[in-house]
Amino acid sequence: MSNIESLKRICTQTRRDILRMVHGAKSGHPGGALGATEYFVALFHEILHYDSKNFQMQGKNEDLFFLSNGHLSAVLYSTLARVGYFSIDELKTFRRLNSRLQGHPSPHEGLPGIRIASGSLGQGMSVAIGSAQAKKLSKDPFLIYSLHGDGELNEGQNWEAILYAGAKKVDNYITTIDYNSQQIDGSTESVMPLGDLKAKFEAFGWYVLQERQGNKLEQVIHSLKVAKTQSGKGKPIVLILHTDMGHGVDFMSGTHHWHGKAPNDEQLEKALFQLPETLGDYSL
Amino acid sequence: MKIYKGEELKETRAGFGAALLELGKKQENIVALCADLTGSLSMTKFSETFPERFFQIGIAEAHMMGMAAGLAIGGYIPFTGTFANFSTARVYDQIRQCIAYSEKNVKICASHAGLTLGEDGATHQSLEDIGMMKMLPGMMVINTCDFNQTYAATLAIAKYKGPVYLRFGRPAVPNFTNKDQDFHLGKGLLLVEGKDVTIVCTGHLVWESLKAAKGLLREGVSCEVINIHTIKPLDEELILKSVSKTGCVVSAEEHNLWGGLGESIARLLSTKLPRAQEFVAVCDTFGESGKHMELMNKYNIDQKTLIEKVRKVIKRK
Numbered sequence: 110m111s112n113i114e115s116l117k118r119i120c121t122q123t124r125r126d127i128l129r130m131v132h133g134a135k136s137g138h139p140g141g142a143l144g145a146t147e148y149f150v151a152l153f154h155e156i157l158h159y160d161s162k163n164f165q166m167q168g169k170n171e172d173l174f175f176l177s178n179g180h181l182s183a184v185l186y187s188t189l190a191r192v193g194y195f196s197i198d199e200l201k202t203f204r205r206l207n208s209r210l211q212g213h214p215s216p217h218e219g220l221p222g223i224r225i226a227s228g229s230l231g232q233g234m235s236v237a238i239g240s241a242q243a244k245k246l247s248k249d250p251f252l253i254y255s256l257h258g259d260g261e262l263n264e265g266q267n268w269e270a271i272l273y274a275g276a277k278k279v280d281n282y283i284t285t286i287d288y289n290s291q292q293i294d295g296s297t298e299s300v301m302p303l304g305d306l307k308a309k310f311e312a313f314g315w316y317v318l319q320e321r322q323g324n325k326l327e328q329v330i331h332s333l334k335v336a337k338t339q340s341g342k343g344k345p346i347v348l349i350l351h352t353d354m355g356h357g358v359d360f361m362s363g364t365h366h367w368h369g370k371a372p373n374d375e376q377l378e379k380a381l382f383q384l385p386e387t388l389g390d391y392s393l
Numbered sequence: 394m395k396i397y398k399g400e401e402l403k404e405t406r407a408g409f410g411a412a413l414l415e416l417g418k419k420q421e422n423i424v425a426l427c428a429d430l431t432g433s434l435s436m437t438k439f440s441e442t443f444p445e446r447f448f449q450i451g452i453a454e455a456h457m458m459g460m461a462a463g464l465a466i467g468g469y470i471p472f473t474g475t476f477a478n479f480s481t482a483r484v485y486d487q488i489r490q491c492i493a494y495s496e497k498n499v500k501i502c503a504s505h506a507g508l509t510l511g512e513d514g515a516t517h518q519s520l521e522d523i524g525m526m527k528m529l530p531g532m533m534v535i536n537t538c539d540f541n542q543t544y545a546a547t548l549a550i551a552k553y554k555g556p557v558y559l560r561f562g563r564p565a566v567p568n569f570t571n572k573d574q575d576f577h578l579g580k581g582l583l584l585v586e587g588k589d590v591t592i593v594c595t596g597h598l599v600w601e602s603l604k605a606a607k608g609l610l611r612e613g614v615s616c617e618v619i620n621i622h623t624i625k626p627l628d629e630e631l632i633l634k635s636v637s638k639t640g641c642v643v644s645a646e647e648h649n650l651w652g653g654l655g656e657s658i659a660r661l662l663s664t665k666l667p668r669a670q671e672f673v674a675v676c677d678t679f680g681e682s683g684k685h686m687e688l689m690n691k692y693n694i695d696q697k698t699l700i701e702k703v704r705k706v707i708k709r710k
Contacts, residue, residue: 167468216495224466226495229486235456236491239463239471246424246445247467266487269456 116326118387119191120150124357125384126187126200126391132377133393134204137212140367141258142184144289144324144352148256149188151329156337158251161193164221172251173240175225177233178258178287179213180369185222186210191388194222200391231264233257234284238274238345241282252340253282260292263301274345275314283336283346288323289354291365306349316344323352358383394610395585397603399567406504406561408543410435413472413502416551417443423551424464427474428454433563434474434504454479458487458499465497470551473499477506477519477560481526492556493529500550501526502559506536507647508675508692509597509685510563518680524652526558527625533578534625536560536646536654538599540568542622545576553578560596562647564685567600581628583635587617590703591635591642595621595654598645598673598694605699614703624654629661636668641706645673647694669709671702 110118123146131137153159157172165171176185183203190197195209202208209220213228225236237255244251261267274282286306294300303309310317316339320332329350336346354368355361358380372380416423417439426448427436440447448464450457454475461471473480480503481488492499508518527534533555537543543561550557570582584599585606594602599620606616617635621628636642642662644655655672662668675692689695 166466168466169468173466224495225462225497226490229490232455232459232487232491235459235487236463236466238456239460240466241463242448242460243464243467243469246469249467266453266455266459269451269453270459273450273453273456273460 113327116150116154119154120146120326121384122386122388123150123184123187123191125381125386127183128358128372128377128380129390130183130186130200130203131371133201135371136204137183137371138180138369139183139372140291140354140361140365141178141181141287141289143358143361144354144356145181145184145256145287146357147324147326147329148285148287148350148352149184151326151333152254153188153192155330156333157254161222164194166216166224168224170249170251173224173253175233175237175240175253175255176214177227177255178230178261179227181256182210182212182214185214189222195220197391201393230258230261231266234267234270237282237284238270238279241279244281252337255284257284257286258292259286259288259290259297259303260300262286262303271310271313271315278343279345280341280343283340283348285348285350287352288349289352291354291368293365293368295365310347314344316342316346318346318348320348321351323350324356394606397569397584399569399600401568402565403540403568404563404565405537405540405543406433406435406563408537408540409502409504409547409559409561410438412544412547414438414442416548417446420470420551422469423472424448424469425472425474426450426457426461428452428457428479430475433476434502436474454484455487458484459491461499462491462495462497465499471499472502474502474504476517477503477522478517481519481522481558485525489529493532496531497556498554500557500559504561505563506560507562507597508680508688508694509647511685511688512682514682515679520649520675520680521652522560523624523646523648523654527652527657531556532625533557533623534560535623536596537622538596538620539566539570541570541572541574542576545574546622549576549578562597566597569600569603579623579626579628581631582620582622583617583631584620585616585618587615587639589615589639590707591617591619591632591639592645592699592703593619593621593632593642593654593658594645595624597647601689601694601696601699602645604696605703608696608700609703614707616703621654624657627657627661632658632661633666636662636666640710641669643671643673643699643702643706645694645699648674650674650676669706671706673698673702
């Protein structure tokens with residue numbers, strides 16, 4: 110089996126994890142998580158350098174990832190578990206009492222792989238930039254990555270961060286905008302149009318990459334590799350990644366309706382039928 | 394009664410700036426962030442001496458708090474600097490999520506707290522910050538009273554691992570505590586021993602309390618004066634010991650009545666030692682423009698009000 114085929118099998122299993130976790134908790138955010146699955150698998154399997162068996166908050170000599178749109182927690186937890194940060198079986202505790210897998214990620218319960226809380230939107234870019242500046246100050250050559258929703262860009266703090274990173278040339282930082290064109294109340298076009306996002310980032314002094322096929326694994330890996338080649342050149346880097354919310358499940362795809370809704374038993378069965386088990390489900 | 398000398402007038406914020414510079418010299422992991430108020434926060438010398446460890450954020454306080462959390466993740470000890478209102482109310486959710494809940498070792502250093510920033514008026518006069526910050530789980534809250542204490546507190550919080558809110562002020566005020574004092578986080582200071590009433594005070598109200606105690610002694614009233622610089626965690630033992638002796642307490646602070654040091658003391662006494670208490674604080678109102686002593690007089694956070702409250706609380710014993 111080629112590497113890309115085995116990574117695609119991981120994507121399928123990740124989607125099963127997301128659906129089973131959200132179904133098990135009877136709450137959560139499947140739509141965005143399903144849409145960003147290729148990004149997470151590409152990032153953690155092909156791009157980042159890290160030591161999942163020996164989690165250190167400081168992450169010295171590692172690449173660090175920050176999830177700003179914390180409601181995508183299910184895909185983050187599945188990814189972290191499947192690359193070895195913690196036991197796959199812990200996924201069943203998602204959103205339950207006494208769990209380390211909070212509804213939105215937090216280091217408060219000591220879950221390996223989590224360095225900052227997110228959930229209240231618009232804050233992760235500032236944290237990532239601070240972390241990138243710390244890397245520079247300590248002459249650590251590794252990079253900082255972060256993910257943000259497109260709707261999340263409504264929050265003003267992002268634009269403080271975007272202005273800062275461009276002006277101060279934070280070029281050891283690669284951020285990605287999960288551009289699924291959906292937010293809670295409907296399409297981003299109907300709620301708050303982002304206009305020419307590429308031009309906006311460029312005007313703030315960023316190097317901008319666009320990837321139209323954000324659910325095509327080969328393309329996501331390629332784009333992230335291209336992004337990496339642009340690091341250290343005096344500009345922060347943004348990848349505008351066009352994704353399909355709810356991707357992989359036909360009745361969840363391309364709509365905001367599954368932003369924050371759990372499938373019922375019947376819907377879960379129907380969804381899982383479209384995503385055959387590849388690496389083994391976590392036990393209930 | 395022990396007499397304190399208050400001839401030397403110095404700004405508490407200058408104490409912060411001087412100590413920050415000292416910390417920068419001693420520790421390479423000290424970094425500072427400022428939101429376009431470097432001179433006002435007395436951070437200029439640090440910024441000039443350690444330009445690579447000073448982050449000019451611009452007028453973007455929310456971003457500053459997030460960046461501080463990120464720098465803390467990278468193993469640095471960030472000190473953020475802006476006015477008290479912009480250090481708290483403006484960025485409360487950022488502090489809550491990325492610093493307090495995320496347990497980051499960030500020192501939020503806030504100048505121009507309270508009414509005494511003066512002429513800028515109510516938009517800048519934070520009288521709610523102690524309440525907001527003490528409600529955040531894990532947040533240490535410190536309000537210093539003079540230059541020397543602010544200097545010592547700044548050095549002390551660098552040694553403590555965890556989020557801290559350090560509150561100080563704008564005007565030059567009597568510098569009466571010892572130079573090179575030891576600063577014990579969470580421990581109050583018994584400044585004057587007395588037997589009739591306990592005055593528990595913080596920040597700029599400490600000097601007012603000492604003046605009031607001196608005045609009251611002429612009437613034959615013996616005041617015990619306790620300076621609480623660390624409002625959270627509160628030195629409960631020292632307060633209880635004193636109040637169990639004197640039988641009543643007056644709290645004094647440059648903050649709203651709601652949510653401040655006085656309420657922390659009331660909670661303590663109501664659960665462990667119910668005794669009469671009176672409050673010297675701003676009574677649920679905004680401030681206004683004026684000179685700092687004019688404002689303290691108008692809003693009844695001064696020596697005169699302290700004396701009245703002491704007389705009142707003693708009658709209630």
